[in-house]
Amino acid sequence: MPRKKASNSWIWVIFLILLTLIGGTIFLVKYSKWIKRELSDYTRKTPPWTETLKFEQVFNHFQNGILGVDISQYQGKIDFKKLSLQIKNHPIQFLVFRATMGDDGLDRRFKENWEASKNLPVVRGVYHYYRPNENSTRQAENFIQTVKLESGDLIPVLDIEKHSTIQSRERLRQGIKNWLNLVEAHYAVKPMIYTGDRFFWEVLHNQGFDEYPIWVANYNRVLEPETKNWVIWQFSEKGSIEGIGERIDLNILRGGRFQFHKLKMP
Template identity: 45%
Template sequence: MKRVPPKPTPKRAKPKRPSKNKSGKVLRYSFLLLIVAFLAAAVYQYRHGILYWMGFKTNKRIESLTKEERRIEDLRIYEILGRHKDKVYGIDVSHYQGEIEWDSLKPSNANFPIQFVFIRATAGKDGLDSEFRDNWSGAEQAGLIRGAYHYYRPDENSLEQAESFIKTVKLSKGDLPPVLDIEKIPAGQSMDSLKSGLKKWLNRVEGHYGMKPILYSGESFYSDFLKEEFKGYSLWIANYSFFADEIKKEWLFWQFTDKASVGGIDGNVDVNIYNGRIEALRRLCK
């Protein structure tokens, strides 16, 4: 019998591997698209700030930030201003701002839309802010709505701190309610003891002025430690996050930056938004 030779097995073609050059081009193209998408998202996110900044009068003083840091911070500030055109803006100051040229902060002269100012009066049981009296009278002469705040030291007697504030601050018609600034965890007492001390300060000050004080703190500190037991108080919240661009409805005031540059003040200063119109802010006053 004649044998039929087996058919040869066809050779499989080896898959072609993309050249290294082609792979590199794809990666570069993908990376470029990613950058473009990121820039487009950033421009869209801060579109209000760009437009507001382009049409805003600025003649700011030179201060401690680098030029690039200043541009980034200004962009965020103007973005937030652009998103809150129906709100009221103000600053808060202490001796850290040094001697302030209050005439430059008058609404008719200001290069920034400032209508109110919070001024640090006291700290702890015996600390008087060295610039308080000049700032208190300067704010009045500038025609700004003013308010005073106390920096609370957790490990000092709360009632002694309240008495120091009461002795220092004389509120007049048109002044904002007193403010309690709490932002530090106690070193020598429990959190329950801290909360008890805060309530004593708040009750003593409210009883003296006949006005319910405002509570100031960082957003995280308030959420973690104070939210459950201090729900009845108006809030002044600090949040400087680059991604925070809207005031929350439960905040009365929002301190959204500590790096603003304002004519009449050397260096940086905090800027705040009141969650309402000027008429409502005036009704809040004494």
């Protein structure tokens, strides 16, 4: 009896299996490349965010911005003979010195800095550091007795950035307002308020302080602070210039010459 011819079906099965494996491999390779490409924005190494990049971003965004520096005893002894008044291609056009703290504190470098800086080609200013647990009237008197401002100097500045631990938020606001009123009565100008973004929104906003010129601190990687009515933005605490051995705060005043003039003593 003749034998049946062997079936070729198993050959086709093997061929289909091999074809499926090859096709699956090609698909997985292409899919993995697509996934890698799609996730590249999340997985690639982020370039370091440097103070140089921050400086350039701020002044690119506010091209008529005016650069200024604020200084206290924490900057140590300043070599005014070697002091550089330029960062990159931006001249430093205003210097603000801390004069007093609380009801009896005196910045130990203020008198020296104030006297040494009087002939510099910059506009000078002075600020008081408000201690929220101390009497506001005595704090105003401490500042007034210490600081003599002249025409062309910056208006006085109140630095308020901490909550009180012994009184309510409303009582703190009353004390801040009292300091501002006393200083305004003495110098015949409305003072400027320096504060942080968060403190402004938590304590000062819509409480009668928005009418004052606002100098706000925010060191984050942002195009501008949350406090939209700011006139000066302290955007860095890691500045560096020749003549000062410690890091300094960097500030940008927006609004150009017109706004700059409005912040000066008459």
